[in-house]
Amino acid sequence: MSIVIWADGRLCGLGDPVATAVDHGLTVGDGIFETCSVAGGRAFALTRHLRRLARSARGLGLADPDEGAIRAGVDAVLAAADPNVGRVRITVTAGPGPLGSNRAEVGTARQTVLVMAGPVVRSDVARVIRVSWVRNERSAVTGLKTTSYAENVVALAEAYRRGADEALLANTVGELCEGTGSNVLVERDGELVTPSLASGCLAGITRELLLEWAAAAGLPVREARAGELPFEVLDQVAGGASHLAVCGSIRNVVPVVSLDGRDVIPGDLSLAAAHLFETRSAENVDP
DSSP, rough: OOOEEEEEEEOOOOSOOOOTTTTTHHSOOOOEEEEEEEEETTTTTTTHHHHHHHHHHHHHHHOOOOOOHHHHHHHHHHHHOTOOOOOEEEEEEBBBBBSSOOOOOSSSSOOOOEEEEEEEOOSSEEEEEEEEEEEOSTTTTOOOOOOOOOOHHHHHHHHHTOOOOOEEEEETTSSSSSSSOOOOEEETTTTTEEEOOGTTOOHHHHHHHHHHHHHHTTTEEEOTTTSBBTTTHHHHHTTTTEEEEEETTTEEEEEEEEEHHHHHHHHOOHHHHHHHHHHHHHHOOOO
């Protein structure tokens, strides 16, 4: 299945130029993005993703992206894509700029907006490892979904090298934070607990919806209290006393079946949360 690309109001071929070499998103990673899963030919939770895209833009000091143009781009790529397309990615950069970190003067550069649709490989389980690198919960871009993804590339490459598909990171004060592209949930004492946003994790759309839907369904899923989830809580998972799940826009909610190369058993609440999310997301493509 090929990738379908939309840029500057039109569909483009894979070899067509869509950005200048001095685009600030290319030179210094000065951009933001969102990825939506696709269900029934439509982008799932698109409104929430566009809302977060705007929050990320403001956090980087960029103007709000043109939501109408992006929605038109999403419609265009999905109409042209294979019926089994699995994801849509929206990328917005600051546009042309200097070779250094400073941006072009305000009003002199137009944002680059790209929308792409393409395939995805899904799994109903996850295999994770712990890595020694940390998230900086006090970073200038904490909580923003930026294109500066080099840390995630390195950590995820290590996960694949070790036979896993996700890497889990602590923050600078030793709390469990998140995966490279997922939020994490720890099942223990009859609850599913996810790190709070204060840990430095991204405010995931799947995480957000799961918290809402679980509350409505009476499923005990909540944010952690301060200091409740040290990184060492994963030792309990490795020992079988607790369980683990991860969630994200492509994964949805999936139980973890391997931690650091050791098989672990999915928890009943993790499986129930996965089923709840699958059921509710099938009912409404833009909740």
